[in-house]
Every structure is written in structure tokens, then in C-alpha cells.
Amino acid sequence: MKHCLRLLLPALLALGLATSASAQTTVDLNWSLFLTNNDATIQPGDTVRWTWTDSTPHDVFSSDGGFTSSAIFTGIGTMYSVTFPTAGSYPYHCTVHGVGNMNGTITVVAAAPVPALSSPLGMGITIAIAGALVLVLRRRSVAIGTR
Ligand SMILES: [Cu+2]
Numbered sequence: 001m002k003h004c005l006r007l008l009l010p011a012l013l014a015l016g017l018a019t020s021a022s023a024q025t026t027v028d029l030n031w032s033l034f035l036t037n038n039d040a041t042i043q044p045g046d047t048v049r050w051t052w053t054d055s056t057p058h059d060v061f062s063s064d065g066g067f068t069s070s071a072i073f074t075g076i077g078t079m080y081s082v083t084f085p086t087a088g089s090y091p092y093h094c095t096v097h098g099v100g101n102m103n104g105t106i107t108v109v110a111a112a113p114v115p116a117l118s119s120p121l122g123m124g125i126t127i128a129i130a131g132a133l134v135l136v137l138r139r140r141s142v143a144i145g146t147r
Pocket of ligand 1: 032033057058059094095096097098102
């Protein structure tokens with residue numbers, strides 16, 4: 001029984017620490033002529049990276065002016081990236097080819113908060129899970145007479 005707890009508690013602590021961190025990701029989008037509804041849904045802090053996949057000149061221009069590639073680039077493999085720190089909806093388009101021919105919307109949705117281990121709620125959840133597992137292990141030990 002004690003041996004089980006020695007293995008179980010560090011695992012629970014590691015789980016609590018792992019779930020308290022949110023990984024930031026990069027979402028890749030192709031960017032070429034007649035590419036419409038080039039949408040992505042991400043979380044705050046994530047990055048969107050557009051990659052030119054044709055040889056036509058393009059830019060990336062947010063419809064509300066929040067971000068822009070600030071130049072018209074040409075060349076397959078050209079990249080432009082934006083990190084979105086705040087939840088919201090961010091429509092964008094190519095100014096060379098217009099909204100009707102090249103567009104998309106980046107939707108940034110705040111993730112459900114995960115209680116950190118250092119928070120009272122996160123610590124409480126970890127202790128409750130550990131307690132429940134201890135009870136289960138004790139009952140199993142009693143049932144098979146290995147107490
Ligand atoms: Cu374009």
C-alpha cells in the first residue's frame with residue numbers, strides 16, 4: 001500500500017503541473033490566389049503562419065488594421081506570422097486580390113481555465129483525487145486480505 005502511494009503521489013503532482021501549463025502552437029495556412037475562407041481557430045498566444053504557395057504577389061492585411069504584412073511579397077515559400085494574444089475574431093484578406101478572392105478569419109478562443117497546482121482549487125483537486133485513489137486501494141487491500 002505505501003509502495004503504491006510512493007508511486008502515485010509524484011505522478012499526481014506531475015499531472016497537476018503538466019495541466020497547469022498551456023502550450024502555444026503555430027498554425028500553418030497556405031496563402032495563394034482564390035483561397036477564400038482560409039480560417040483558423042486558435043487560443044490566445046498561438047501564432048498563425050501564412051506561407052505563399054503560388055508565385056503571385058500577395059500580402060496579408062487584417063480588415064480592422066490590427067496586423068499587416070506591411071509589404072507585398074512574391075515567392076513560393078514566403079512566410080508571414082502573427083501571434084494573437086487576445087481572444088476575438090480577426091478577418092483578413094489580400095489587398096492585391098481583394099476580399100472576394102483571398103480571405104479568411106482567425107478566431108481566437110480563450111481556453112477553459114485549468115486550475116494550476118499552485119492555486120487552491122488545483123491543489124484541492126489533486127488532493128481529492130489522491131484521497132479517492134487511497135480509499136480505492138485500501139478497499140481492494142481489505143477485499144483481498146493483504147492489509
Ligand atoms: Cu493575393
